[in-house]
Amino acid sequence: MSASLRIVFMGTPDFAVPSLQALLDGPEEVVAAVCQPDRERGRGKKVSPPPVKVLAERHRIPVLQPESVRTASFLEEMQALAPDLLVVAAYGKILPQRLLDLPRLGAINVHGSLLPKYRGAAPIQWAVINGETETGITIMQMDAGMDTGDILLAVVVPIGRQETAGELFGRLALLGGEVLGNAVARLKEGALAARPQAHDLASHAPMLKKEMGHLDWTLPACRLHDLIRGLAPWPSAYGFIDGKRFRFFSPEVVPVRAGSPPGAICRADGQGLLVATGDDCLLIREIQPEGKKRMDAGSCLRGLRILPNTPIT
Template sequence: MSAPLRIVFMGTPDFAVPSLQALFDGPEQVVAVVCQPDRERGRGKRLSPPPVKVLAERHRIPVLQPESVRTAPFGDEMRALAPDLLVVAAYGKILPQVLLDLPRLGAINVHGSLLPKYRGAAPIQWAVINGEAETGITIMQMDAGMDTGDILLTAAVPIGPQETAGELFERLARLGGDTLADAVDRLKAGRLAARPQEHALASQAPMLNKEMGHLDWTLPAHRLHCLIRGLDPWPSAYGFIDGRRFRFFSPEVVPVNASDPPGTIRRADGQGLLVATGADCLRIRELQPEGKKRMDSGTCLRGLRLAPGTRIT
């Protein structure tokens, strides 16, 4: 029986947790975990550890949290760990080539898309925003580029017609852990062949920002439907009704062409807000008024009278 691989895991957010857990559940040895430093979160600005750190400490694994991975002291720490393999999942920083070359089996990455589509920081959200029918997980051999390394293993899943980015995120995180475990087993056995990406087919998935959520109602309903789902839960879609900001969730395309200007509320009742768009209408079934919690439309509209003809800007 061969000796366990010495693995250093690099990851930070919730997406990386199932991948780290998959390594803990397997036969290999996680000798250290590297994640981003603790950050202030919430209104109280309390210092909070990343989810990956919480899991690592539960398993009593050493945790490194460098501000930079390009310093000599961090490089010395990594060399002292003598890893056979570096596993990366949503770590959050570009790694220098000297780190990628350190382990004898190199560095592999758990990425939330079917590469070469959606390279970058937000592949799951952009797949939903762009109305893709399918996405998945890619395990790739890392190089110095942004998600440009050779593909080792993929696993595809359909995107549900009403699925949000948050729901898809959770499914892909679990799939990432399962696919990683399979990839590490095959890599150790020498049964994993790399294949280059078709770079001409590449697309980008840049970071999201809050301004993306301000809805343009001149877009067709199906586009808005994908955008709202892709921005759920963050940064979320929004608009202004009588100067008050509302966030919008749980959209439904209603194939009715309205003569009203885009953004006009045609009906407001327990079924939701029916809003005219550039093509067809959109029903919004969940709302979040500024300063309040997200709620279903019926609950929200009990204390809020919105007459037909009101505009969302």
């Protein structure tokens, strides 16, 4: 029986947790976990550990949380761990080549898209925003670029027509762990063949910004439908009704011409808000008034009087 690989895992958020768990459940040895420092989170600004740290400490795995991965001291710590392989999943920073070259098997990454599509920080959200019908998990041999390394393994999954980025995020996180386990086993056996990415087909997935959620109702209903799903649960889509901000969820395209200007509420009832757009209408089934919980439209509208053609700005 071959010796266990010594693996250093690098990851920070929820997406990385199933990948770390897959390694912990497997035959290899996780000698350390590296994640971002504890940060303030939520409205209370409470300092909280990242999910990867919580899981690692539960399994008594040493945790490193450097502010920078480019210092000589961090490189020395990594050298002392003598890893055979570096596994990265949503760590949050680009790694220097000298770190990637340290393990004898190099470094592999669990990425939430079908590379070279959607390189960057938010591949899952942008796939939904852009109306893609499929995406997947790519296991990539890392280099010093932004998701530019050779592809080792890729698995395709469909995107549901009503699926949100949050729902897809959860599915791909679990799939990432499954595919990673397979990839590490095959890499250890020398049974994975790397293939270069087609760089001319690359697209980018930058971090989302809160202002992206302010809806432009002159867009077609199908584009707004994808945007609302892709921004859920964060930063979420929103607009203003009589000066008050409302967040919108669970959209449905209704292929009818409204005869009203884009953004006008054509109907408000238990089914939702039917809103005119640049092409067809959009039915909003769930609403979150400012300062309140997300709820179905019927519950929200019980105490809210909306006249025909009231605009959402």
